[in-house]
Amino acid sequence: MIYRKPSNTMWIDAVKLLEQADNLHRQFFRLSQGSASGPTWEPPIDIFETGRALSVVVALPGVSADQVQVLIEGATLSVVGERVLPAPSEAHIRRIEIPYGRFERRITLPPGAFEIRESRLVDGCLVLTLLKLG
Numbered sequence: 822m823i824y825r826k827p828s829n830t831m832w833i834d835a836v837k838l839l840e841q842a843d844n845l846h847r848q849f850f851r852l853s854q855g856s857a858s859g860p861t862w863e864p865p866i867d868i869f870e871t872g873r874a875l876s877v878v879v880a881l882p883g884v885s886a887d888q889v890q891v892l893i894e895g896a897t898l899s900v901v902g903e904r905v906l907p908a909p910s911e912a913h914i915r916r917i918e919i920p921y922g923r924f925e926r927r928i929t930l931p932p933g934a935f936e937i938r939e940s941r942l943v944d945g946c947l948v949l950t951l952l953k954l955g
Contacts, residue, residue: 859923859925860901860922860923860924861921861923861924862920862921862922862924863924863925863926864879864880864926865879865880866878866879866880870931872953873952873953874951874952874953875930875950875953876948876949876950876951877928877947877948877949877951878946878947878948878949879900879926879947879949880945880946881902881904881924881942881945881946881947882919882945882946883904883907883919883945884903884904884942884947886942888903888904889902889942889947890902891937891940891947893930893935893937893951896929896930896932897927897928897929897930898927898928898935898951899925899927899928900924900925900926900928900947900949901924901925901926902923902924903922903923903924904919904920904921904924905921906922933953933954933955934953934954934955935953935954936951936954937949937950937951937952938950938951
């Protein structure tokens with residue numbers, strides 16, 4: 822009978838969990854395969870609300886302004902675009918953790934009507950100011 826120290830078993834379990842998390846991360850943030858119909862990744866956001874406006878900050882480091890489109894359709898704000906892989910086509914990828922390809926983020930807005938008052942890229946983030954109408 823082989824006796825294992827509890828600390829070794831916990832370490833093995835922790836490594837297995839890390840491997841599973843890494844596999845899920847690779848699945849979620851995969852490179853775009855040709856002309857994919859849907860988005861490849863979803864950028865993280867922060868939302869702040871005041872009495873007159875809604876501020877939305879979308880993390881898009883490495884994405885140029887001409888690669889982003891912002892739309893309000895009904896009660897949904899959509900931010901869509903693409904982060905292009907900066908490596909030359911002949912490069913061998915050694916490691917890739919930053920998601921590339923087409924992205925899309927849909928945000929359900931609070932009740933009421935909004936218009937996009939300001940849209941600017943600041944320090945790798947898209948900063949949107951949505952003015953509350955009425």
